[in-house]
Amino acid sequence: MKKELPYYYNVEVGWTGKRKSIVSGPNLPVLQVAAPPEFDGEEGSWTPEHLYVASVGVCFMTTFLAIAQVSRLAVVSLTVLAKGRLDRIAGVGFQVTEIVLTPRLVVSSSRDLERAAAILQKAEKNCLISNSVKTKVRLEPEIYSNQTPAYPCPPIAAAEAFKS
16 A cells, blocks of 8 residues: 655765765665766766766656556567756756657557557656656657567657657
8 A cells, every 4th residue: 555645765875985975775775976077076987967867767767667557558668768968057057958868669569659659758748757857858759669570660640749
């Protein structure tokens, strides 16, 4: 049984030296995080910027999968490329100004392509992380049907709605 709202998600960030830290939470693995090289951090570490962009991508994916399950959409595979743009805004400072999500979705039947596009759009509108941040989130989906030989399907009408 689900608990009553509000829900709380607790994490602890501990400094480990230089511009590095660990992130931990109850019943969660420890994650090492550092500033990015652009801000005197070390190459090869997860950064707050990566985690911010990843949170939007993961939330979009889990929202889509929940809606697809309820809608009985047969998903063969799904990956989401999330690309965040960091800019310096006059009078504000550094800010992630846009995150472009490129979901690559394969559905089992070409009959489901239009419906899949509509569900992607619904997931983008209902992702709680996207709805919680001020960064513009833009969706650029790629939807395929599972077929042999595998090749991209022609663009579908519903996907054109994402280009605005």
